[in-house]
Amino acid sequence: MENQTVVHEDDTLEDIVFQNRNKAYGAYILRTDYQRVIKIALLGGIGLFCLAIGTPMILANIKNEDKTEVIADVIFCQLSEPPKDIPIEPKVTPPPPQEEVKVHKTIAFNQPEIVEDDKATELPPDQDVLNNTNAQISSVTQEGEIGEIPVDDPDKFKTSEGTAPVEVKVEEDMVFMAVEVVPEFVGGNSALAKFLQKNLRYPRNASEVGIGGKVYVQFIVGKDGNISSIDILKGLGFGCDEEAQRVIKLMPRWNPGKQSGRNVSVKFTLPIVFQLDQ
Template identity: 40%
Template sequence: MKVTLDDVVFETRNKEYGAYYLRKNYRRYLTRATVMGTGLFCLLFGAALAFNKIQDANREKVTYVIVNPFDLPQDDPEPVVPEELPPPPLEESPPEMAEEKFLPPEPKKDEEVLVEEPPPPAEKLEKAIISNKTVEGAEAKDVFIPPAPTKEVAVVKMEPVAEDEIFMGVEQEAEFPGGLNELMKFLKKNVSYPAAAQRANISGKVILQFVVEKDGTVGQIKVLKSVGFGCDEEAVRVVKAMPRWSPGRQNGRAVRVYYTLPVSYTLQE
């Protein structure tokens, strides 16, 4: 009995262990796997080769011939003769129109000539009778009939303006001397930023409402939106120091009118 290397290695060990069995049968398994793989490869290769041969047998053989176009016989094209167009039809001359000759005027008798009466003089119109009815016995040329009124004129009665009434909006608004630009310049020049607001880093917009009286003076100042920290008081002080305004007007009369003015406080960065 031939002793192999596996028998020597596993002589003192349990030969029922899986490693001894695998090493003992390794060569046989390798040979079997090689034969089976080679056979399967040959089978697939032969099947593919047979499939290609069958396809080639069923495919029609096409022969391609390369032809040089210059080798082909060329026939000279026949010249194209333009077709002669028929001459246009002759236009018919317009029909001759009969000419009318100027006929000399025919003299008529004085009785047959219609004479238009001239308009009556102004003196006669002043003495004419004015009426809206036809007067029997009077000639139509001496009677003047005025046209009937087409539309009634409505008389609008102007309501009196109360002396102490304060208007929110009027026909002509109250105006600072010089206009809005001068008002902005006045505020920028006279409004001082309160120190308390600067220390607290406060900015905002104070909205005031006041009344412009009939003589242009400013009164009844109210703070509609407050900022605080002395900003409201400073804005009221500047408004009280304003010069006289141009008063608002309603129906051509000077009236009392409300005016709303925003005063902005912005910190310089």
Template identity: 40%
Template sequence: MELKKNPSADIGRRKLLFFSIGLAVTMLFIVVSFEWRVYDSITKVEFKDDGEDFEEQIEIPITEMPPPPPPVLQQPEVIEVPDEEKIDEEIEVNLDVEFKEEAPPPPPVKVDLPPPPPPVVEKEEKIFMIVEDQAMPKGGLRKFYKYIGKNLKYPSQARRMGVEGKVYIQFVVEKDGSITDIKILKGIGSGCDEEAIRVLKNAPKWKPGKQRGVPVRVRRSIPIVFKLQ
């Protein structure tokens, strides 16, 4: 006997449709997951002008150097050396000499000397990096960089080789405002480092830094730019 089944009660007749819908929903979920983006919040930061406490970079103009004078060729002087002269005189040496034995010297007398005084150890004063009143050039940094631009000479070797860049130099401002302990933190060579040290050694005294109203030693660093025009 053949079994008769109502088509509306057949569960498997829409299996392909449900499978297609599920596959489409899954692919949509995967695409949305990969394309989803999260942006970080951006905070607006305001920068304030701190007055003269800045490091200005100055371009050092090229210095015209006069051409070197032509070399002077000197004719070597010829000196005539006379022939060796023969020595006719004979020197007689008398070896029959009596030597008298001398008495040995007396032993040295020991003298008790007072002990030497202990060495005086000078206590090195502390060098500050940050102070209440920072060490500054007299007249401000702008005037100090004008002094550097006026007195700095571009080395001939660096100009000939086309060397440019920044020389970072570090130094200590003493209590009296003098500049000591000059060091190169990062140089470019070709005579530029030595020229930066030379100009800084001859620089005028700074206004010393103060901590609680008392002058102290402060370490500072500045960049000096060497640039060809």
């Protein structure tokens, strides 16, 4: 008896072809799932294509948003000149107290003059009086102490040799605002710009609201080149001030400033620009 094919109203072409056959065979499965597999493959291919094209564009936008422009020019504060030779008034020594002047006993002995007898007022002492007295010879006769003739101290007549000029010393912990040789980042301004560009990151808060501008940072370059006392003179907020301080703290030692041939501490001001590419 021959096999007869019975066709039902809802049978598909695959059901008619594989009627009375082994449907577990791979060909039947491939035919029934063909449409679904084609749709999945097509959608998956389109998705992969879009991802391959869009990924570089997304990464480029992210990098552009985080790009920070750095100004390498340095603003150096010329607020005041370093102290020069400060005139120092010489120390005035008060004069020593004057000794009490002692009045010595004297006998008048003036050069005799020839006058008439009725006009003579006082006779000079005779030679015996002069020889037997310890009084000093003077132009007048007065009572007082008997002693030697006072002589001024010979040291009073010595010439002054003068005093050496006083050298003005600068305090060791003095911080200068202007010096002969300004401190410098090792390698110059170009190396400073590269360092900032490498380490600065645009804060996300500032990027989201479109904040940009200059942050003025002031710090002290010590005698040994170390950075200290970091302060924000004028900031932007939104994380830009903190980012500028963070990068300044990462800086290596600078070449210190010099005044009169020796290393000194100098106050330094550096502007950093945060700018988003449009």
